[in-house]
Amino acid sequence: MxxxxxxxxxxxxxxxxxxxxxxxxxxxxxxxxxxxxxxxxxxxxxxxxxxxxxxxxxxxxxxxxxxxxxxxxxxxxxxxxxxxxxxxxxxxxxxxxxxxxxxxxxxxxxxxxxxxxxxxxxxxxxxxxxxxxxxxxxxPIGSMTALFLLQKANIQRDQKVLIYGASGSVGSYAVQIANYFGIRVTGVCSTRNIEMVEQLGAETVIDYKKQDYTQSPERYNIVFDTVGKTSKSAAKKVLKDNGKFVTTKILTKESKELLLQARQLAETEKIKxxxxxxxxxxxxxxxxxxxxxxxxxxxxxxxxxx
CATH class of the missing domain: 3.90.180.10 (Medium-chain alcohol dehydrogenases, catalytic domain)
Structure with a gap:
């Protein structure tokens, strides 16, 4: 072979x-x-x-x-x-x-x-x-990572989440999963990926080449760093009181339950x-x-x- x-x-x-x-x-x-x-x-x-x-x-x-x-x-x-x-x-x-x-x-x-x-x-x-x-x-990898970290952040309907690196593998799944769970998504990506992130389901998109997300007047329940390129101290500037910061820098776990969840979301066309x-x-x-x-x-x- x-x-x-x-x-x-x-x-x-x-x-x-x-x-x-x-x-x-x-x-x-x-x-x-x-x-x-x-x-x-x-x-x-x-x-x-x-x-x-x-x-x-x-x-x-x-x-x-x-x-x-x-x-x-x-x-x-x-x-x-x-x-x-x-x-x-x-x-x-x-x-x-x-x-x-x-x-x-x-x-x-x-x-x-x-x-x-x-x-x-x-x-x-x-x-x-x-x-x-x-x-x-x-x-498997991108969707399970997104599910694991969004669940770790205890996502709830009508929350607001900022997804840093929304056009990457984990980010592209995180936008779709958060959208499915009724969470209002702000994506952060480069200029060339704005349209892609909007099509995935982001309500708002910040172009990091033109705007520093930490200067946004908006406040979020969750900041999700999907690429390991921002920090908790930076995210605190836009997090609500008791807001959660999650990042792919931490060890995530794979499980049959997460993969079955991802499969169901794909089979019902909630994520693609x-x-x-x-x-x-x-x-x-x-x-x-x-x-x-x-x-x-x-x-x-x-x-x-x-």
């Missing part, structure tokens, strides 16, 4: 397309034919070993001190089950499934991979029927993945270069099988 691997940290050019043996599922695993994956900010961070100074050493100890332990990246995916391990009970051959590869030894930049039926850090479940594989593949660009497995270096550029809007999909 074809897979994109990397054996050292660095620029996108460290990624190499190789022929590997097709994996064989263990008793508790499913063999998935991967139809699509994505390139997330987490993928490019791991590839480059681009961790904040305080977390650099702990991260390298987890992910590989001198070279990456996990040589195939790809945090999220969608595909079809081709083979079952002897102890698998929740799935059958031919099921369309999607999910994550969190803390597994392999990722989704491959034509095939083995995924446990259950494991503590990541999730897998049936794919939303309404979505194509390339749409389903970009749903925004795909900026689509690439192939053979063009993974170019894909990573694009995500590195910081110009990504919503999600970038990588189609492996059609």
């Amino acid at each position: 074809k897979a994109v691997v990397y054996s050292k940290y660095g620029a996108p050019e460290v990624l190499q397309l190789k022929e590997l043996d097709k994996p064989v599922p263990k008793p508790n695993e499913i063999l998935v034919k991967v139809f699509a994956t994505s390139v997330t900010s987490g993928d490019v961070r791991l590839r480059a070993s681009d961790f904040p100074p305080l977390f650099w050493l702990p991260a390298r100890l987890i992910f590989g001190l001198f070279r990456p332990k996990k040589q195939i990246l790809g945090h999220e995916w969608s595909g079809v089950i081709e083979q079952l391990g002897s102890k698998v009970s929740k799935f059958k051959i031919g099921d369309e499934v999607f999910g994550t590869t969190t803390m597994l030894k392999t990722g989704a930049y491959a034509e095939y991979m083995c995924i446990p039926e259950h494991w503590s850090q990541g999730v897998v479940t049936k794919k939303p029927k309404q979505l194509s594989h390339k749409e389903a593949a970009v749903l 993945p925004f795909i900026d660009k689509e690439y192939s497995l053979e063009n993974m270096v170019e894909t990573h270069r694009y995500v590195d550029s910081g110009r990504k809007r919503g999600n970038v999909s990588v189609v492996i099988h059609h």
Whole structure:
């Protein structure tokens, strides 16, 4: 099978397309034919070993001190089950499934991979029927992060939320989810993404290139930093008394419940993945270069099988 691997940290050019043996599922695993994956900010961070100074050493100890332990990246995916391990009970051959590869030894930049039926850090479940594989593949990480942090902020109908980085992957889901729950959304993004964020459901959009959101006369129940580029002290200037600040800088948790929520929202067309660009497995270096550029809007999909 074809897979994109990397054996050292660095620029996108460290990624190499190789022929590997097709994996064989263990008793508790499913063999998935991967139809699509994505390139997330987490993928490019791991590839480059681009961790904040305080977390650099702990991260390298987890992910590989001198070279990456996990040589195939790809945090999220969608595909079809081709083979079952002897102890698998929740799935059958031919099921369309999607999910994550969190803390597994392999990722989704491959034509095939083995995924446990259950494991503590990541999730897998049936794919939303309404979505194509390339749409389903970009749903898990962004939508679960948005749901987790909005729930942590205890969202309530008729509240006001400011979403910083509203045109990114997490931001694009957060705008739609908040809108669905009856929350009035102000999005913060660059000039070129204003129309996109309005179409996602933001009531107001602040162009951060022209206006500092902390100077806004409006007061919000929640400030949601979806890109890790603002701070609690900055957000306090526009938060109401007892207002909440949440950020993707904190550790979020994946769960079956969150993925099922996201699936239901997608199946009822309350949220729709925004795909900026689509690439192939053979063009993974170019894909990573694009995500590195910081110009990504919503999600970038990588189609492996059609």
